Amino acid sequence: MIIGINCGHTVSGQPGCGAVGRIDESVETRHVGKKLIELLLAQGNSVVDCTNDYAESTGANLAEICRLANKQYLDLFVSIHFNAGGGRGTEVYTYGGRTFNAAEDACRNIAALGFNNRGIKDGSNLYVLRHTSARAMLVEVCFVDTDDADKYLKLGADKIATAICEAITGTKTPTVTQTTEEYTSTNDIIWELHHRGVISDKALWTGYCGSDVNVYWFCRKLCQYVRTKTRVESEKNEYEDIGAIVWDLHHRGIISDAALWTAYMKRDTNVYWLLRKGLHWCRTH
Ligand SMILES: [Zn+2]
Missing domain, CATH: 3.40.630.40 (Zn-dependent exopeptidases)
Structure with missing residues (x-):
């Protein structure tokens, strides 16, 4: 490290x-x-x-x-x-x-x-x-x-x-932290994100996850984040700026490669909206 x-x-x-x-x-x-x-x-x-x-x-x-x-x-x-x-x-x-x-x-x-x-x-x-x-x-x-x-x-x-x-x-952990097991199946992930109102078109994102490993991993990490989130934050205004969205998702540990996602959002409007709405959920729940 x-x-x-x-x-x-x-x-x-x-x-x-x-x-x-x-x-x-x-x-x-x-x-x-x-x-x-x-x-x-x-x-x-x-x-x-x-x-x-x-x-x-x-x-x-x-x-x-x-x-x-x-x-x-x-x-x-x-x-x-x-x-x-x-x-x-x-x-x-x-x-x-x-x-x-x-x-x-x-x-x-x-x-x-x-x-x-x-x-x-x-x-x-x-x-x-x-x-x-x-x-x-x-x-x-x-x-x-x-x-x-x-x-x-x-x-x-x-x-x-x-x-x-x-x-x-992590060399000596006194007690095991209670963790929520991460969903790995696309069906579970997409169902959960849809259920929570992060995405609306289940078929679109199921297709994406099947054909694009980066989108699959984003959805998987986002899903885990929304399932384990407990704090309610007061922030409400939705970020529109790609830089701000990427920065915040990175800070939350949902994405690691900021440059990759900046480029993605610029070339694929669906991915832009996925990250924008995904982040907005995280900031308002
Ligand atoms: Zn000090």
Whole structure:
């Protein structure tokens, strides 16, 4: 895997630096992140360090982090943070609050060390989730300004890094995540998408799936997504722009090859409408 790791914020005391309580966020994101990079490399992964130490402002720091992340393909982008404001526990932000194994396991593995599990949260408005093109998660390890910080100091950064590393690589999954088995038969997939109002012409799309393996896989992944989706999002306006549609589907993990689907949508109006309506369903249910 190729993983981008961002130790959140600039270094302590600089514009764009993190929160300070009983511990200093900028210092600890680096302790955790550097150890995490070491662990991932030791397991044979490629790592891109997306940390930016000095910037003129918070905005410049965030933009530079995304520039570092988007310079190359990444399987996953992980930004490490610590929370502030008097709460307790661990939380992980993803685009749209989508759950995937690495995010759920990061939350659960860190919480298992003695923190409250605050769960997966919608981070659609967070700059580094919105502006990175890879699948992304932002980990808020724990709070810097409550007794969370004392727990953290007792544990040490290495234990947190190990918990995140195991979540990313799936080397040790404490409990099996409940999964909905993916439909593989075209009939099941098309029935389901029709039933949910994503497509209207069953015969058209059955024909497509039989003759075009890319469309089959899109429908299969879309079907799995709609079947397992639980969150209701407030977004309502339908995306019409090909770039926006492809970007969003990619962020949701439904498609991986953005260039392939951009070209498809331009040359095949049926495929354009399939992706447009498919995404709209995902954004409004
Ligand atoms: Zn932060």
